[in-house]
Amino acid sequence: MKPTIPDVLPLIKAYRDAGHHVGGNLHVVLDEGNIRDSDILFCRDEAIAHQDHEGVKIANLLLQMSKTQRSKISSLFYRL
Secondary structure (H helix, E strand, O other): OOOOHHHHHHHHHHHHHOOOOOOHHHHHHHOOOOOOHHHHHHHHHHHHHOOOHHHHHHHHHHHOOOHHHHHHHHHHHHHO
16 A cells, blocks of 8 residues: 555654754755655665665655655655
């Protein structure tokens, strides 16, 4: 089943509040709004390289979501 925005937003808020203020390893997606699969895969690789387990988890969830959902999440990142 595809994750929903309400499922993922609390994880992203917790990630941001844990010190990833501009999106951490996921900044290309969360801060800059680049929502293609290739962008998320790049971010996931960065998260893996930095042993950022929460970032990997969020990237995997984003990959399961539609581009519309991803865009909405990115637009809400600083308003959470």
